[in-house]
Amino acid sequence: MKETDQTTTASTIQQKTPDALHADIEALLSSRCTIPGSLPQWERAFTKLCMAWGRIEDSINPVHIVYSADNGITEEPHIQYPQSITYHHTVNMLHGGATISAFCRFNTIPLIIADVGINQPEPVGLNLKAATGTKNFTKEPSMSKEEYTHVWNKAAQLITHQKEAGYNLISFGEMGIGNTTTSAAVLSALTGLPPEETVGYGSGASEETYRIKRDVVRRGLALHHDAMTSPQDILRCVGGFDLVALTSSMLACMEQQLPFVIDGFITAVALATAYAIDPKVADYALPSHQSRETGMTAALAFAHQPPESVMLHASMALGEGSGAVLMVQLLKTIYYAFTHIISLKDIFKETLP
Known part of the structure; x- marks a missing residue:
């Protein structure tokens, strides 16, 4: 059988x-x-992709x-770190100088930067914002109902456009x-776990700042x-606009029969939140790596993502979706195979015999 014949055989299973x-x-x-059973985790990932689509596709086309x-x-x-880093680094991603920019460029994966x-x-990239940042949740709610709804709906529409x-x-x-x-605050509120089990060191906190961080979440x-x-x-x-957009997007993926790959702790918490809204979303989620953040394991467990589904263990904590894109490239490889x-x-x- 020729190689092209096999692709046709796969794609005809509608x-x-x-x-x-x-x-x-x-x-x-x-x-x-x-050898039977020699690629068990990748076989499960392949199966999950196809079941999410409702058929065996010819190939993976990611964004x-x-x-x-x-x-x-x-x-x-x-x-x-100063808050302004968010702006400057997002501009860097948009202009191609960030880690995620290089990962996507090398792997020919389209990159969408959305300002929520x-x-x-002035927006950076795709303008989905309802406000210029959230409020301090130790003093008032992070966002108004109107701001929440705006970001939620815009993110869901973005997923529809990708489909x-x-x-x-x-x-x-x-x-x-x-x-x-x-993310730690959201995870504690969802699961009832104390901050000691959800709060991590983030971007290199000292023991004293780590203690303050737990107290901030507790308050x-x-x-x-x-x-x-x-x-x-x-x-x-107690969440952020990024968490709102991610949670909405994951549920929209489920509605659109689009499997999706999560990155580290923040996206895992978004998945946990989406799972709390509709458990069926777990069937569309593919974890990429085991972040070194404290609450990562709890978030994945809450969202019913078994430990064996996490392929990469590299103590990553970069964000941007760096682990997710590495996982996509592995999925493309195994799917083609x-x-x-x-x-x-x-x-x-x-x-x-």
Whole structure:
């Protein structure tokens, strides 16, 4: 069989019942000339992609989205970097000088930079902002209901546009000084875990700033306790615009039958929030790496992402979606392999034992 014939064979398995599709996927994988069970995690990832699409696609066509926003919590003393870094680094991403820019360029993956709340009047990249940053959640809710709804709807529309443009896999990243603090607060509110189990060191905090950071989260949770009666309320009260956009995007991916790849701690918390809203979103999510942030494991567990689904263990904590894009390239490689490796029938002309 020629290589092109195998691709045709794969792509002709169109929309079927989930059970019938799963059987076709298993038949395809078991027919390849690989040792049975020798690529188990990648077989599971391949299966998850196809089940999310509802068919076996010819190939992966990815796009990467980075949501950038500023956080009012940067007023607190544990933040070690000026808020303006969010703006300057987002400009850097847009102009091609950031890590994520290089990763996407090298791997020929389109990169979308979306401004959902940078503290500058002029937008950087795609303008989805409702405000120039959130408020300090130790004093008041992070955002108004109107601001929340604006970002939520704009992010969902962006995902619809990617589906219409022909992309079938989306990876997510984020940028925003202070967003490990907002993410830890959201995760504690969702799970009931204390800050000691959700707050990490972020961008190199000292022991003293780490202590202050835990206290900041604790104070925010206490202030908004009565108002946080739903996952959406949690996002609005102690989250960030990046988390709102990510959560909305993941649920929109589910609605559009688009599998998606998450990055590190912030995107894992967004997935946990999306899961709290609709557990079916777990079937569309593909983790990329095990961030070194304290709450990463708890966020993935809450979102029903088993440890074996996390492929990369490299102590990463960069953000931007750097781990997600590396995962996309691995997925493209394995997907191409499974749909192009010749079958055992093509090697052995006689019936196999």
